[in-house]
Structures are given as C-alpha cells and as structure tokens.
Amino acid sequence: MNYQITELQHALAARFVIGSMRGSARQRFIRLQMQFPRLRDEVIFWEQHLNELTQQIPTQPAPQSAWASIQQRLGWDAAPTTSSGKTSWWAWLSSIAAAVLLVVLVQQTLLTEPTPSTDRIAVIQNESARTLWLIEQRDQQLYVSATANVDPLTNEDYQLWMLPANGEAPISLGLLPQQGQRTLTVPAELDLSQVAALAVSREPLGGSPEAIPTGPVVFTTDLLSAQKT
Numbered sequence: 628m629n630y631q632i633t634e635l636q637h638a639l640a641a642r643f644v645i646g647s648m649r650g651s652a653r654q655r656f657i658r659l660q661m662q663f664p665r666l667r668d669e670v671i672f673w674e675q676h677l678n679e680l681t682q683q684i685p686t687q688p689a690p691q692s693a694w695a696s697i698q699q700r701l702g703w704d705a706a707p708t709t710s711s712g713k714t715s716w717w718a719w720l721s722s723i724a725a726a727v728l729l730v731v732l733v734q735q736t737l738l739t740e741p742t743p744s745t746d747r748i749a750v751i752q753n754e755s756a757r758t759l760w761l762i763e764q765r766d767q768q769l770y771v772s773a774t775a776n777v778d779p780l781t782n783e784d785y786q787l788w789m790l791p792a793n794g795e796a797p798i799s800l801g802l803l804p805q806q807g808q809r810t811l812t813v814p815a816e817l818d819l820s821q822v823a824a825l826a827v828s829r830e831p832l833g834g835s836p837e838a839i840p841t842g843p844v845v846f847t848t849d850l851l852s853a854q855k856t
Contacts, residue, residue, distance in 0.1 A: 640669030769811040786830045792823040
C-alpha cells in the first residue's frame with residue numbers, strides 16, 4: 628500500500644483521531660506514524676481541526692431523554708421519557724460527525740503488518756487528546772519524536788519515567804525533547820515488558836535532582852506491544 632498518497636493519509640488520520648480505528652489496526656497506525664512523518668502531520672491537522680469545531684459548540688446540558696435512555700439500558704428505569712423539544716445541539720454535532728465520516732469513507736483499507744524491529748510503542752497525549760510525543764522502543768533504545776503540540780518550557784524539562792508493574796518507585800528513562808527527536812538508552816537491567824505505565828513530569832533543567840519525580844506528573848500513557856498477537 629502506498630502511504631504517500633495524500634487522500635489515503637488524510638482518511639486514515641481522520642479515522643484515527645475520531646476513534647473509528649480500533650484494536651490492532653490503531654496500534655499499527657501509531658507505528659506507521661514513526662515511519663511516515665506526513666501521517667503525523669495529518670493526525671495533528673485533524674486534532675486541531677476537530678478541536679476548533681468542538682469549541683464552537685455551545686455548552687448545553689444533555690436532554691433528560693438521554694439520561695433516561697442510559698438508565699433504561701442499565702436496567703435502572705423501566706422506560707425512557709420522551710422530549711418534545713428539538714435539540715439543535717445534537718443535530719449540529721451530528722452534521723459535524725457526518726462530514727468527518729464522509730472523509731473517512733473515502734478510503735477503507737487494511738494496514739500492513741507491524742515492523743518486526745519495533746518492540747513497543749507509546750503515544751503521549753494531553754488532556755485534549757492532542758499528541759505530544761511518539762515513542763518507539765527497539766531493544767534498549769527509545770526513539771522519541773516531539774510534535775508541534777508540545778508546550779515549550781524555558782526553565783524546566785519534561786522527564787520520562789517508567790512505572791514498574793510491581794509497584795516499586797518510578798525509574799527515570801531520561802529527558803524528553805521539546806522539539807525534534809531524541810534517542811534515550813534504557814539501562815540493560817530494566818525489563819520494559821514489566822512496565823505498568825509511562826509518566827511525564829515537569830522537572831528543573833537537567834532533570835529531577837532526586838531518584839523520583841520532584842515536580843508535578845502531567846501526563847501518563849501505556850507502553851503497548853508492537854508485535855502482532
């Protein structure tokens with residue numbers, strides 16, 4: 628499959644951002660972003676574009692009928708109530724979703740098999756679900772790529788931590804780049820298959836003066852296997 632085709636890149640990135648790409652296909656697409664920088668650009672475009680659209684939606688409470696329907700599905704209520712008013716908010720949101728799905732349906736495709744040399748991958752996102760860093764692990768190396776969404780720090784650094792699955796104290800994996808790329812070397816004694824999660828903290832320039840985070844932990848994410856199961 629030719630991932631250099633602009634229309635294909637646009638459609639796949641849209642599916643990824645709106646969440647219609649799931650499971651192993653989603654993991655493979657994350658890995659493809661490491662291989663094709665243009666795909667990363669398309670993901671950033673859709674994140675920013677859809678975020679702008681959602682900000683235009685006026686804040687309104689969901690109609691009572693929606694809550695009644697949820698209660699019924701959970702078995703808490705016998706029947707949902709009906710709403711006589713029209714909910715323009717839902718209609719407006721539906722039109723946006725339809726427009727996005729129209730782009731997505733331009734290309735329905737299966738993604739290629741995972742790259743054998745990649746062991747694990749991680750995507751660090753902020754609270755708005757915008758991608759900040761892409762991490763690819765091969766053996767004892769972490770290849771980190773920063774996106775344009777990273778907020779630059781002048782007097783601090785972002786530090787990456789491994790949270791062991793056994794509940795022990797976090798272990799530093801190094802400082803994250805605020806732009807561009809950086810390769811972090813994982814100590815040989817660390818087994819990344821035993822990672823419960825990754826975390827990012829804000830630390831003084833040069834990193835935490837202690838063996839644990841001293842600044843606030845601002846992001847967390849999972850370290851996912853890149854091998855097909």
